[in-house]
Amino acid sequence: MEGVVAVFIPIVMFLVIGLILVTYFYFRSRERQMLIDKGLSADQIKEFFDRKKDSLNLLKIGIVVFFFGLGLGFGMMLQDATDKEYWIPFGLFVLTGIGFVVANLVSRKMMKEKV
Numbered sequence: 565m566e567g568v569v570a571v572f573i574p575i576v577m578f579l580v581i582g583l584i585l586v587t588y589f590y591f592r593s594r595e596r597q598m599l600i601d602k603g604l605s606a607d608q609i610k611e612f613f614d615r616k617k618d619s620l621n622l623l624k625i626g627i628v629v630f631f632f633g634l635g636l637g638f639g640m641m642l643q644d645a646t647d648k649e650y651w652i653p654f655g656l657f658v659l660t661g662i663g664f665v666v667a668n669l670v671s672r673k674m675m676k677e678k679v
Contacts, residue, residue, distance in 0.1 A: 599612065624667040624668075624670075627667040636652065638655045639654060640652060
């Protein structure tokens with residue numbers, strides 16, 4: 565039974581990643597097509613996309629990944645200490661959620677300082 569599950573994990577992973585990429589490119593092209601249909605000039609479209617960019621994306625991703633790693637580490641330590649199997653998912657969910665909140669707060673503070 566474990567062998568069957570192990571075979572399906574990479575297959576499902578590649579299908580999900582492919583679906584995400586196809587959806588991203590589809591909606592990106594639809595957005596650009598809608599801007600062209602509105603009759604915006606090339607300069608206006610460029611200005612629209614420049615305003616849309618978030619310069620703090622890498623910072624946010626870094627904070628979330630850092631807290632994900634902390635959750636994984638603490639979960640593994642607690643699982644070894646208590647012999648309970650639920651500590652790793654618990655640590656991942658809780659600390660990743662905290663990472664999202666911290667990333668949001670830090671990015672808002674930095675945006676206020678920019679303006």
